[in-house]
Amino acid sequence: MDSMPTPALIVDPSTVDRNIAAMATRARSLGVELWPHVKTHKCADILARQLEAGAAGVSVATVREAELAADQHAPAILIAHPPASPERLSRAVALAGRVRLRVALDSEEVARALDEACRDAGVIAEWLWEVDCGVGRTGTPPGAATAERVARLATHTTAATFAGIMAFGGHAYGARDTDGVRAAAREERDAVVSTADALEALGVAVPVRSAGSTPTAHALDHATGLTELRPGNYVFHDATQVGLGVVTIDDCALTVAATVVSRPTDGRVILDAGSKALGADRMTELAPGFGTVVDHPELIVAKLYEEHAILSGAEAGTLPIGTRVRVIPNHACAAANLHRTMHHLGGSGEWTVAARGWRPELR
């Protein structure tokens, strides 16, 4: 590690394995399927480990990730993003000919377009309707009004058929403390279950009741009424998950190796890993700065430029130029997306971040 060129993305495979096993155990104990989200790692090697650990299917944010998952023989794929453009729709339909495919959506327009495209291609797919459990992103409000819309729509789609209700509890990232994370997990579950129950009262079967996110998967006290969870970040965890109280630093598997390149004043040192290596995300006020320096808890990653990180703190003056450190990013999913290769901690192996971007890249 001391001779590795920096910045470099470093993964600890043993921590990844431990995180994958722990979440698989948790899903079993909650009595739900696990549909891990590929967007975090975009990596065939990690996906293979998740499938070996018993994932029932995988969730993806892009069709590119779905194509990677199909190539890895995932048993089923959920594209958790509305396929609302002709190109995305046609690639999704092509995948539906290869693998059991589900698509998330929240509008009649997209459901009907998917249904028509599947019928034209002679394939079948399933759709999940998304309800908004408090995030304010995609999804209609949970409850009776949405149930009535979905019930009407479900009778009109026959090639792409209604399979269930999903929500994303991303407002957990806005929580002020662990009680706030638990509240978000309850709201996520309640949004799915109340809408699904309202639909069943209208005579529509709702086999899939899907909730997501790493903090809510950790914080859910029970999963009654749910059938599956879709966490992504848990394979790596990051400074945000630590800040939210979801895990501890020891559970973080992904770091960026960096070198001290300057110490212009006492109390300030400069690393060669900036926003292009760590990502500029600020996910929660509960995690200070832009990342956590391994073995140097007193240091704060106070500011990022493209190729510089400014570390501040009383201890900063003790790090000589040339010192190697590792930084846990605020957002592991964003950091992984900035690198082509994850180098194995302490070893000679590496994994490729294969599904970066939105289309296969030809060079």
Added chain:
Amino acid sequence: MDSMPTPALIVDPSTVDRNIAAMATRARSLGVELWPHVKTHKCADILARQLEAGAAGVSVATVREAELAADQHAPAILIAHPPASPERLSRAVALAGRVRLRVALDSEEVARALDEACRDAGVIAEWLWEVDCGVGRTGTPPGAATAERVARLATHTTAATFAGIMAFGGHAYGARDTDGVRAAAREERDAVVSTADALEALGVAVPVRSAGSTPTAHALDHATGLTELRPGNYVFHDATQVGLGVVTIDDCALTVAATVVSRPTDGRVILDAGSKALGADRMTELAPGFGTVVDHPELIVAKLYEEHAILSGAEAGTLPIGTRVRVIPNHACAAANLHRTMHHLGGSGEWTVAARGWRPELR
């Protein structure tokens, strides 16, 4: 454009050409050389246009960018980042054997290591000492104390020789208004000139007096005492430069094409371009949100997730699902780094973002 898969990075070559010509004219009128920063575009095609427009040399943030510039026959290269690791030093020295090379640094350790590595390799290089004009990043304080340190050091390095003083006026991005940008430009110039003058009073020649950044290059009222400028962002500009009052929307050459994928409520629409397409940077409070939607000034890019942007604003409810829009990113340099290809606006051409990452990528 209407059929392009989204998200996609779009560049308007005619605006790039206009921006390159305007900054070349400005540098000539100020009587300084132009050393444009490659980190913004990492693109051989754009670099070639900057060289054709008369760039005296180019600035880079990574050795990978320097290697691209050397391959493009740049007449001279400034690595504006201290080469404080063995790998970076050896690659810099290898470049010094191919091209006129300058290196920025702010410590005796790095200057002596560079000098020794150049002597061992039988090559020559130049070094610039960086002073901190108010950014709080790399660089020692301007003035007499730094001049005395540099004067002592300059007598001890013979293979890598002292060439001058540089500063980076990045605190312009923290300005509250255009007067603040102008003040940052003055502070940047004064830091360089006062330190250089102090050095010359000690009998040390200071041929290079280098200032940087796009806002300060625009806002400098005169360049007396400077010899060069190092702007980068100006080839594209972005929502941050517009927010700072540096340019107008019409000067922005880089956008991200996106599709409306969801309209869950009136007043909120969702695009398929998130932080992995636009970048999560918030550079200035003077630019609202995370980007500016072309032709829809009332819309605010209120929040980014990895593959979603949330647009808010009264007009949002009028954009049907499937609508194509283009978003000017907050930080064009970060957005370009997230894509492999820049597609030409309205045409069939494209440019490659070739120098992403820190080492040539083998696939």
